[in-house]
Amino acid sequence: MPDTHSPAIRSNQPADAHAAVYRYDEFDKTFIFERVEQFRAQVERRLKGEITEEEFKPIRLMNGLYLQLHAYMLRVAVPYGMLSSTQVRRLARIARVYDKGYGHFTTRQNIQFNWPKLEDVPTILRELAEVDMHAIQTSGNCIRNVTTDQFCGAAADELVDPRVYAEILRQWSTMHPEFTYLPRKFKIAITGSPNDRAAVQVHDIGLIAKKDEVTGRVGFTVYVGGGQGRTPYLAVKARDFVPVEEIIGYLEAILRVYNQLGRRDNIYKARIKITVNEMGADKFIGLIEEEYARLPRQKFYVDPAIVDAIQTHFAPPPWVDLPAISDSFEAAKAADPAFARWTRTNLTEHKTPGYAIATISLKPIGGIPGDAEADQLETVADLADLYSFGEVRVTHEQNLVLAHVRKDDLYPLWKALDAAGLGTANAGLISDIIACPGLDYCALANTRAIPVAQRIAERFADLDRQHDLGELKVKISGCINACGHHHVGHIGILGVDKKGEEFFQILLGGDAGTNAALGEIVGPGFDYDGIIDAVETVVNTFVKLRQPGEIFIQTLARTGHAPFKEALYARA
Amino acid sequence: MPVLDRGLPIDDRWTDLADDQDIPAEGAVIVSLERWRTERDALTSRRDAVGVRLKSNQLATEIADDLGSLSLVALEFPKFRDGRAFSAARELRERFDYKGEIRAFGHIIPDQYLFLTRVGVDTVVVPADRVGPAWAHALKEISVAFQPALGSEEGTSLLRRHLKGTVPA
Numbered sequence: 001m002p003d004t005h006s007p008a009i010r011s012n013q014p015a016d017a018h019a020a021v022y023r024y025d026e027f028d029k030t031f032i033f034e035r036v037e038q039f040r041a042q043v044e045r046r047l048k049g050e051i052t053e054e055e056f057k058p059i060r061l062m063n064g065l066y067l068q069l070h071a072y073m074l075r076v077a078v079p080y081g082m083l084s085s086t087q088v089r090r091l092a093r094i095a096r097v098y099d100k101g102y103g104h105f106t107t108r109q110n111i112q113f114n115w116p117k118l119e120d121v122p123t124i125l126r127e128l129a130e131v132d133m134h135a136i137q138t139s140g141n142c143i144r145n146v147t148t149d150q151f152c153g154a155a156a157d158e159l160v161d162p163r164v165y166a167e168i169l170r171q172w173s174t175m176h177p178e179f180t181y182l183p184r185k186f187k188i189a190i191t192g193s194p195n196d197r198a199a200v201q202v203h204d205i206g207l208i209a210k211k212d213e214v215t216g217r218v219g220f221t222v223y224v225g226g227g228q229g230r231t232p233y234l235a236v237k238a239r240d241f242v243p244v245e246e247i248i249g250y251l252e253a254i255l256r257v258y259n260q261l262g263r264r265d266n267i268y269k270a271r272i273k274i275t276v277n278e279m280g281a282d283k284f285i286g287l288i289e290e291e292y293a294r295l296p297r298q299k300f301y302v303d304p305a306i307v308d309a310i311q312t313h314f315a316p317p318p319w320v321d322l323p324a325i326s327d328s329f330e331a332a333k334a335a336d337p338a339f340a341r342w343t344r345t346n347l348t349e350h351k352t353p354g355y356a357i358a359t360i361s362l363k364p365i366g367g368i369p370g371d372a373e374a375d376q377l378e379t380v381a382d383l384a385d386l387y388s389f390g391e392v393r394v395t396h397e398q399n400l401v402l403a404h405v406r407k408d409d410l411y412p413l414w415k416a417l418d419a420a421g422l423g424t425a426n427a428g429l430i431s432d433i434i435a436c437p438g439l440d441y442c443a444l445a446n447t448r449a450i451p452v453a454q455r456i457a458e459r460f461a462d463l464d465r466q467h468d469l470g471e472l473k474v475k476i477s478g479c480i481n482a483c484g485h486h487h488v489g490h491i492g493i494l495g496v497d498k499k500g501e502e503f504f505q506i507l508l509g510g511d512a513g514t515n516a517a518l519g520e521i522v523g524p525g526f527d528y529d530g531i532i533d534a535v536e537t538v539v540n541t542f543v544k545l546r547q548p549g550e551i552f553i554q555t556l557a558r559t560g561h562a563p564f565k566e567a568l569y570a571r572a
Numbered sequence: 573m574p575v576l577d578r579g580l581p582i583d584d585r586w587t588d589l590a591d592d593q594d595i596p597a598e599g600a601v602i603v604s605l606e607r608w609r610t611e612r613d614a615l616t617s618r619r620d621a622v623g624v625r626l627k628s629n630q631l632a633t634e635i636a637d638d639l640g641s642l643s644l645v646a647l648e649f650p651k652f653r654d655g656r657a658f659s660a661a662r663e664l665r666e667r668f669d670y671k672g673e674i675r676a677f678g679h680i681i682p683d684q685y686l687f688l689t690r691v692g693v694d695t696v697v698v699p700a701d702r703v704g705p706a707w708a709h710a711l712k713e714i715s716v717a718f719q720p721a722l723g724s725e726e727g728t729s730l731l732r733r734h735l736k737g738t739v740p741a
Contacts, residue, residue, distance in 0.1 A: 031716035038713040042683070045706075055681050058653060141653070171718045177690035178662055178721070181655025248719075259659045260631055296666060299720045 004386045007318050016390025018317040019084035022167045024132040032129040039063050040122035064135025069443050074113045075138040078394050080148040080166040081109035085381035085390040090131045092377035098124050105370040109147050109394040141182045143173035147189045149197040150395040154357050154403040156349040160192035160209035163314045172248050179255045183262035184270035199512040201235045202226045204272045219243040225276030228482035232518050233273040236281040249300035253292035317389040317404055322354020326407035339414050342425035356407055360400040361424040365461045368450050369435045370398030379420040387413050429466040431457035434485050438478030447495025447502040449478035455532050470551040488512035490553045492519045504531040509556055522565050541567040576696045579708025602646050605630055628656045632663035639670050649678035658691050665692035665722050682706040690721040
């Protein structure tokens, strides 16, 4: 075994004993196994023809099971992106036994299996239940998996660790009797850092956790009515501060207003963002406040005792006192330029001296964004055990994170990752692309997305060139439903069908971060071959215009879209 | 059509009246909201009980002032995916403190039954060819509830256990 600093391994505990995942108690276990058996019975009724496909559809969707272009797809929840190495190994096993040997991480921090057989799904769900996992409410018109900041509990800039609240919301929303047949799906994101890494303003509800400086009380700024899709909106602020004790009551009020008044006549107008914007934000917020004022708030009161009880699941791992500077890390950087390059993009500052947060890129040049093979998952699990308390996180940008790595361990970690095809030094760069599954898998898509991402990454394969360009977020959707987040890409690409042919529009200036912004379409679309050249034209224009130290989005903000438009269309 | 209570068919005393059907001299009747509004006097001057049907786009507030005269409110599911009645039922109970019978009718599937009981629905109208053990079974499949709602279940899950108390003034 390689050297390890893992206190768990050294003291013969399970290697992921300190991983910050919510561990099921007897009630959770009772529920999850009952739910598996319920679904098994539902599948049997469907296979026997006792219920119609129309009636089975919402049931299977509520259990994460889609019918895609070629096969069923099972979307497994990764609550707020946190996994233990035991869970990662189980995902690897499921990929190998029940699928084609790989899984696909999504922009909602979940993982999808693309080829399960319907009759195997109850057994897969049982395998998940054995490691405190499920696929509940990863689809359907219900409250979906709550997403959050992939660096929570480790980031130097964090004010409040959002995980305990995300878990409270997960439990509250699980099989909610009133809000499981909503007009449309409902997504909640939560962050505890002033630097928003969870894109909260493009969610149905976005929560920013903060602490009242005077009283020390924790609460949330509540945003409502954001979303991407066909009609993108940034969320509006409903309240500046809802104390944590009142958050469930407040969310009940929002959901009740939406459930009663959200549109059900048109699936494309059914999200809460449409309700908010058709009604007007002030009026909608007024209705929420009226509802909140009259509902029995004491019933929803979140006792500090529950916060404390759940907080124990997210206790910080046993970090040790280390010097802020690691000599071996500095020496490795000096000796190995490829490692040094990785450290520039794939590390984030940790709040504890001597530690770093490492992003594992699932975007190898030419690969499928977010895909991981079973062997790779097992490698990540092993490395997490050795170097990061047996904990793995999934990011909404479809990468993985080891959040607590000693700087001394970074070099051996990277070498092992690199050997497994997981060491690409491109986090945040032009080849770290978000792409939806597109026409390769999806029944809704108009165009391919994955091959576009692959070809852009190949065009910019030279890592030195990528590093020179700096942070540049490319996001690709294969249809207007925007699963690839094209509205908030620095460069967004939207695939559309034009008389049976694929066309790709370019949007510029989107941003999913704290300064959230929606990109604008620059002009007519490009065909499948032309889109790659067009992206390169945009990039070359940026290189010509940039001032020292500027990243793409800053140059664009300074110059406006005109020079980019001209470069793209002048010769036509 | 058969009416289920706690998963089993019951003898139903109610007559569901279409708007063009005459009001019988005797017997409990359920009428549309529109008919209730126009023929209220005729309905309340009878000896027997009156209930009102709400369509899924008619909120509980529409009937709030009349609840004292109504022994039953029936909530429609035009399609099982239309979940507005879940909120209507809950508002009838929680906001308007309605103690009469709440009945769900229309397109409802057994997998919704547990949720219906948890928002305050008492009885469900089911087409004769859909009556079967699935309904009673649906109430027993899941024994844990993670959030406060209506009904008798109390203090099961970790979250529920702690979701009690009062909001400080």
